[in-house]
Amino acid sequence: MEEKKEIKSIPRIGEKAPSFKAVTTQGEIQFPEQYEGSWVILFSHPADFTPVCTSEFMTFATLADEFEKYNCKLVGLSVDGLYSHIAWLRTIKEKIDYKGMKNVEVQFPLIEDITMEIANQYGMIQPGESNTKTVRAVFVIDPQGIVRTVLYYPLSLGRNFDELFRIVIALQTADAFNIATPADWHPGDDVIVPTAGSCGVAKERMESKDNDVYCHDWFFCTKKLDSKTIFDKITKK
Numbered sequence: 001m002e003e004k005k006e007i008k009s010i011p012r013i014g015e016k017a018p019s020f021k022a023v024t025t026q027g028e029i030q031f032p033e034q035y036e037g038s039w040v041i042l043f044s045h046p047a048d049f050t051p052v053c054t055s056e057f058m059t060f061a062t063l064a065d066e067f068e069k070y071n072c073k074l075v076g077l078s079v080d081g082l083y084s085h086i087a088w089l090r091t092i093k094e095k096i097d098y099k100g101m102k103n104v105e106v107q108f109p110l111i112e113d114i115t116m117e118i119a120n121q122y123g124m125i126q127p128g129e130s131n132t133k134t135v136r137a138v139f140v141i142d143p144q145g146i147v148r149t150v151l152y153y154p155l156s157l158g159r160n161f162d163e164l165f166r167i168v169i170a171l172q173t174a175d176a177f178n179i180a181t182p183a184d185w186h187p188g189d190d191v192i193v194p195t196a197g198s199c200g201v202a203k204e205r206m207e208s209k210d211n212d213v214y215c216h217d218w219f220f221c222t223k224k225l226d227s228k229t230i231f232d233k234i235t236k237k
């Protein structure tokens, strides 16, 4: 008889982030329950003591306080063991001077996942790329523990941190102001008003005299939303 392989679904946008308990460089964590009320970026890297990962970790650690301003915490993962993680983070702090970043202390938890259980749960092992290393996965999870964005990068490509910030800010802006954000949006650019759901609203939109709203057509209306209004609302006080 043909053996049936279990096909695991990876976490998808709009679904609850799978729950796990893990050992990390900051002690044990229960994920995502422990992060209820905060945004969190759960990300994987291929391996400790590798150059692209080192550049990323130094950048994540340097930007951790900036993420915190948006109530966003960081949690890393690789299939290396705890002592490798500790040794790597000590080396980064003591020896690595890269692009003006030095003496960098990684204070967010880095998960050890030698059994690859969590990596498999989150679709971080992608055998076409590697059977033994996690790809560069990014899960942006909201304060209710719902997956809101999923990104996967290959081993050779370091992540774009401007984009990670843009994602966190855009998601929080969409939630806070009930809008959507167009291509290449940055705070201060016009935002998109939810598409009219009835003929009446479509007509109202097209006839609106509101100077802050501009309709390209009934289904595509943008409005002004200045960055101060956004940051006043979404940044931690």
Ligand code: BEZ
Pocket: 046, 047, 050, 051, 052, 053, 054, 133, 155, 156
């Ligand atoms: C790196 O981080 O440099 C790396 C890790 C695994 C494979 C290739 C590159």
